[in-house]
Amino acid sequence: MDKLMLFFCILLSTQIFSESLVIEKKFFPPKSTDIYRYVPFDVPDDVVEIKVSYSYDRKKHTVDIGIFDSNGIGKKGFRGWSGGSKSEFIIAEHNATAAYLPGPIYSGTWQVILGLYQVEPSGVDIKIEVEFRTSSANSFAGPRFLWNADQVLESNTRWYKGDLHMHTNHSDGKQTIEDLVAYAKENQLDFLAMTEHNTCSHHFEIPTYANNEVLLILGEEVTTTQGHANVWGLPQGYWIDFRINRNNSINDIVRDAHSVGALFSINHPFGPCGGCYWNHSDLEDYDSIEIWNGYWDPTDYLALQMWDRLLQQGKRIPIVGSSDSHKKQDPIGKPTTHVYASNLSQKAILTAIKNGRAYITKDISPTAIEFSAYLENTNDSAMMGDILNVRKQQEVLFAIAISGCKQGKVNVICNGRKIISKNISQLKNGMLEFSHIIVKDSYFRLEVEDDYDMIAVTNPIYVDMK
Incomplete structure (x- = not known):
């Protein structure tokens, strides 16, 4: 059941005329992946700032929030999304709460968007409060x-x-x-x-x-x-x-x-x-x-x-x-x-x-890795992300250089299998060279790890047969 309350007040101390709107709605768990629900409200003429707040039982449910202006609920009307990180926000022409977009406060129907991420079967009661201001002390933010x-x-x-x-x-x-x-x-x-x-x-x-x-x-x-x-x-x-x-x-x-x-x-x-x-x-x-x-x-x-x-x-x-x-x-x-x-x-x-x-x-x-592949007596070479084209049964030479890392081991992974594992401390100047005979399209990538942690992972070098 929806309940709507509308009331007016005059803030004499600041000479700001303010109209406040309170909307109470109940939502039940979505039955599909489309979890978004919209709550419309009308913005009068001459409004320069909107303040929106919402509340619900956060111990039981998770409901996110955003807003669209009177340009509709597509890209043109998007004015921000704060998820569940903020319980209130302000939008004005030159100022807005972080996560929201400042700009003209168009009159017409705006829409609060709610993301019903976690809602108990009994449903969630949500209270939305909107305040309109015709004059704003926060109208300019640089x-x-x-x-x-x-x-x-x-x-x-x-x-x-x-x-x-x-x-x-x-x-x-x-x-x-x-x-x-x-x-x-x-x-x-x-x-x-x-x-x-x-x-x-x-x-x-x-x-x-x-x-x-x-x-x-x-x-x-x-x-x-x-x-x-x-x-x-x-x-x-x-x-x-x-x-x-x-x-x-x-x-x-x-x-x-x-x-x-x-x-x-x-x-x-x-x-x-x-x-x-x-x-x-x-x-x-x-x-x-x-x-x-x-x-x-x-x-x-x-x-x-x-x-x-x-x-x-x-x-x-x-x-x-x-x-x-x-x-x-x-x-x-x-x-x-x-x-x-x-x-x-x-x-x-x-x-x-x-x-x-x-x-x-x-x-x-300072850990740094160089990883390359090349064909002997040619100018053909490849680095991470590159493709090296070879003939079937052709030998490919690989070179690894690791600096800034003295412990752990370097693993060479080829087509899902670990084909080499060497302790870095045993490498001369952090260098490792090896060769591989290519019998099918393959990839070669590196993992550097110690007994407790991953240290580095590379993208592969790809080797394709012509």
């Missing part, structure tokens, strides 16, 4: 800078290191964009991809912290009930619609990302949090998999095994690793993705990731 996605911070071809998955106060993180950029500078990370849950509000704050040391990449973590995925390289303010329903499949979301030149990467496929486990079995044409999320644990090992099975099936999907940092205690750069790129720009970094020219280390340590 300039909004346009983003230059084509900036090149360094022109050298080399290994660049960074983090591709993190959260700030624009979703459920405890730090700010300024905090993360400062940490990256201090710890000599070269790039960061900012990936907030289901919103693009951070796109307009990021330019404030643009600098000549750390490349910042605009992203979004598409967060669904059947798994999460990062989208990197979005145009400023471009929102990826995360709502899975009959009109928007996971493959539609991938196509949307690709339509603007962005990459789509599966996150933590065996993550233990609610909705983190990847269960979109029909996914097509994605660009990479995050097999290492935060500190190495059994779920990362499961992701590594899943990826290796895909490689054995001939699906050459690159891998990355990311911190998924939400707070200072879980810092960015643990793990770190190292990318061999032609320069330090968004285009070069993302192109290298898509091409598999990357490896992962457990942190921002």
